[in-house]
Structure formats: C-alpha cells, structure tokens
Amino acid sequence: MKLNPDLLRPLLGTLGLMIGFGVYAVAGDLPQPWQRLSIGAMFVLLGISAFVYARGERWIQVLGGVLALYGVLRAFVIG
Structure with a gap:
C-alpha cells in the first residue's frame, strides 16, 4: 500500500510539532547561556529547513529567512 504524499504531510507536520515542542521544553531547562544558544540554534535550523523545503514558494x-534571523538574534541579542 502506497500512501499519497498529500495525506502523509499533515501527519508528518503534527509529529514534527510534537517533537519540536518536546525539544524546546528540554532546552528551556538548560542553564544560561546554553538555553539561549540552543533555542536560537533551533530557530536557525528551522528557518534554513523551511527555506530549503520551499522550492520556489517565495513567502515560505x-x-x-525571518525564522533564521530571529534565531541569531535570540542566541546573541535577545535573552
């Protein structure tokens, strides 16, 4: 049985959100500056993956880019 990619996408998105919130919660328990740096790195990675995944969809x-910029600011400025 082959799954239709359009049906698999919401399932993978939900699973990704659950994993992301779990990792974010664990990073929130780290001591400073590791908390700030790890959360910033997560936003940078999320931004890069969204940019690569977009494949020509300009708004994504x-x-x-905004997520990656926020990640850098979160790691080094905001906090």
Missing part, C-alpha cells in the same frame, strides 16, 4: 522562503 521569506518566513524561513
């Missing part, structure tokens, strides 16, 4: 690429 912009969102990926």
Whole structure:
C-alpha cells in the first residue's frame, strides 16, 4: 500500500510539532547561556529547513529567512 504524499504531510507536520515542542521544553531547562544558544540554534535550523523545503514558494522562503534571523538574534541579542 502506497500512501499519497498529500495525506502523509499533515501527519508528518503534527509529529514534527510534537517533537519540536518536546525539544524546546528540554532546552528551556538548560542553564544560561546554553538555553539561549540552543533555542536560537533551533530557530536557525528551522528557518534554513523551511527555506530549503520551499522550492520556489517565495513567502515560505521569506518566513524561513525571518525564522533564521530571529534565531541569531535570540542566541546573541535577545535573552
């Protein structure tokens, strides 16, 4: 049985959100500066993956850039 990619996408998105919130919660328990740096790195990785995944969808690429920029600011400025 082969799954339709359009049906698999919401399942993978939900699973990804659950994993992301779990990792974010664990990173929130780290001592400073590791908490700030790890959460910032997660946003940078999320932004890069969104940018790469977009494949020509400009608004998702912009969102990926904004997430990556926020991650850098979160790691080194905000906190």
